[in-house]
Amino acid sequence: MTTIYDIARRAGVSATTVSKVLNGYPDVSQKTREKVQRITRELGYQPNAAARGLVTRRSMSIGVFFQDDARMGFRHPFLHDIVASFQDVVGESGYDLLFFSRTTPPSAPQGFEARARHRGVDGLFLLGIPRTSAGLPSLVRSRIPIVSVDLDLFGPRASWLSSDNVGGAKLAVEYLAAMGHTKIGFVGDRYGTKPGQDRALGYHMAMQELGLTFRSEWVAEGDFMEESGEEAMHRILEAREWPTAVFFASDMMAIGAMKALRQKGLEPGRDISLVGFDDVVIARLVTPALTTIRQNTRAMGEEAARELLDLMHNPNRPPRVITIPVELVSRDSVARIGG
Amino acid sequence: MTTIYDIARRAGVSATTVSKVLNGYPDVSQKTREKVQRITRELGYQPNAAARGLVTRRSMSIGVFFQDDARMGFRHPFLHDIVASFQDVVGESGYDLLFFSRTTPPSAPQGFEARARHRGVDGLFLLGIPRTSAGLPSLVRSRIPIVSVDLDLFGPRASWLSSDNVGGAKLAVEYLAAMGHTKIGFVGDRYGTKPGQDRALGYHMAMQELGLTFRSEWVAEGDFMEESGEEAMHRILEAREWPTAVFFASDMMAIGAMKALRQKGLEPGRDISLVGFDDVVIARLVTPALTTIRQNTRAMGEEAARELLDLMHNPNRPPRVITIPVELVSRDSVARIGG
DNA sequence: GGCGTGATCGAAAGCGTTTTCGGGACGACG
C-alpha cells in the first residue's frame, strides 16, 4: 500500500505538505503542488479512508437500515427505488452507503445506535423499520442525523418523510365519487403503520366530506400483501349489500382482490371497481390495469437525501417532516356508473 | 466518545489489557476480565471500526458495485433478491455491505479498484456490471477477492457465478417440444451479455439435439425489457410462416410479446405459446400466467456469499465458476398442440 | 536458596492520516 510518506519521499517534501496538497490547502507553492500531484498520480495513490476518518471523525458514509421483511413484501421494489435515487444525490457529495446486515454474529454490536457508532457513519437513512422496533428511542437520543421514510420519528436530529398518504387516499375516494360511486369500501393495514393509518384517515375524511355513507362491513384490514387483499375482499363480499368500489391501501392487496372477485364470478373493474396505492411496476401490467395513487419514489429519495445532507452539514438545523405529493393514475380498474 | 482508555482508567488496568479482553486473548485473569467487561457495558462502549481497521488492515465490510441501469430494467428486483440473501450470509460473519454510489464528486477516487482500495473493503461483490466496463481489467489484477454474478471475470482472486443459463434454455425448448411444438422461435439479447449468450446457446443446442428446424426469421433480439419484447414479437410475426411457440431470454420480453400478440388479434398461450426466463414476481400475475425458467435468487446470493467468504479467509484458494441450477415452472402460457 | 515455569500484565511501536503551530527565508519599508 502506498502512503503519503512514499509520495513525500519521492517528492522531497514532508508528509505534511503532501497532505496539504491533497486537501487543497493554500499554503503550498505552485511548484511543489504540481510535483506532488504528479507523483501521486504516478504512484496510483489512494488515501486510506479509515486513517482519514480516524482523525477527521467523519467517515463519508451514510448508514442504511433497510428492513424488507416478508411482511413488507412488495413494498420493497419501492424502497429500492427510493434508496437508488437517495444514493444518486448523496453520491454527488462523496458519500457511499453502508448497509447494515440484518444478521450479525452475537459478538458484534447490536442495535441501531451501537452499530451506527461502531461504524462511525455520518448519518442514517431508515426504511421499512417498524415503529415498534426496540432501539428506536435510544437512537433518536443519540444526536446522529437521521432521515426515515414512513416512520414518524421525533428527535433533535431526526427528520422524516413520507408520501401525502392522507391526500392520496382522499384523491382516490374523490375520484371514485366522481366516477359515480357512492358505496365505497376500504382495505387498510392491520399493523398500524404510519402510512396505513394516514390512508385510513384520508378515506374517512373524504367519505365524510362527500357525505357518503360509511359501512363497517365494507372495511377490512390486510398486511399490504397480495394474499391479504384476497382475503379482505372475500370478507367484504360477505356483506349483504356490496360496495361498488373498494380503495386499497396497497396495489398488491388490490391485485389479490382481483383474484377473489374472479373466484366469485365477478369481473374486477366492471362489477366492482378497484383503486390501489403505490403504483408498483405490476400495476399497469395486470388485467385490468390498476388505477392507483402513485408514490413518487424518485422525489422521495432525492428529498430524503437533501434533507439528510443538510442535517449533517448544519448542526443546528432543526428537523423537519416532509411530505411528498402523490398523483392519481387512471387506468382500467374503475368503471363509470350511474349518470 | 468513550475509548479503550476510559475503560482502562476506570478498571485500573492498561489499555492493552482492555483490548485483550475485548478481543478474547487468553492472558488475562478471570477477575480483571470480568471487571473490564462490566465497565465496558456500563459505559456503553463501542469499538471504533476505523481505528481497528487501520491496524488490523481489515474493514469487516464488503464493497458492492451494483449497476441497475435503465437498460437492465426489470432485472433488478432480481439482483436485489440476490443481494439480500448474500447479505444475510455475510452478515453472520460480521460483515456489512458498502454500496458504492454511482455518482461521485470529481475529486473522489474513480474506478472500481481505486474506490475499493480507498474504502479498504475486504472483498467485492459485483452485480449488473457490463462486461465492457472500463476498469475491470485493472480490478481483477488487484488481487482483491471478488465474486461477480453474470459477469465472466477471470483473475487470481475472482470467482463468478450465474444460473445454468444453457441448461435452462434447453429445458425451455425441451418442454415446448414435449408439448408438441416443433416450430420454436427465440428472442435473445443484443448486447452480448454472458447470460444472453448462454441462453441463445442452450436454445440452439436443444433445437439441434431435438432435430427441430431452425429458421432465422423466428429469432430476434431485444434488451431484456418489455418494449423490446413487443418489438421482437412483431418482427417475428412478419415471417410468412409463424412459429407456434417462442422462448424469451427474459420474462419481461415475454410479457411485452403478449401485448404484441393481442395487437394482432392473437391470444398468447393459445395461438402462440410463450416461455420466459427469470420468474420475476410479475410472471405469475399476468394473464396468461407465464411459464418460465426460474432462477434461484436465494441460492445465488448464498452461494456467492460463501464463495467470497472463502476467498477472503483463504488467500491461496483458487477462484471458481459456480453454476446455480434452474427449474421450469409451468403455468398457462404454453398450449399443448398436435397429438 | 536458586532456578525454572507459567500466569498476568503493560510499555511502546505502529497503522495512515490531519492539523496546529512555530520557524526560516525573503522582500518591503522606514
Next chain:
DNA sequence: CGTCGTCCCGAAAACGCTTTCGATCACGCC
C-alpha cells in the same frame, strides 16, 4: 540596517486501536 509581514514548509501530536515482547510475580521443585 533593523523590523515586520508574507509565503512556505515541516515537526509533532493526535485520532483509537492492536500486537509484540519483555517484565514481574508467585509458586513449586531440586
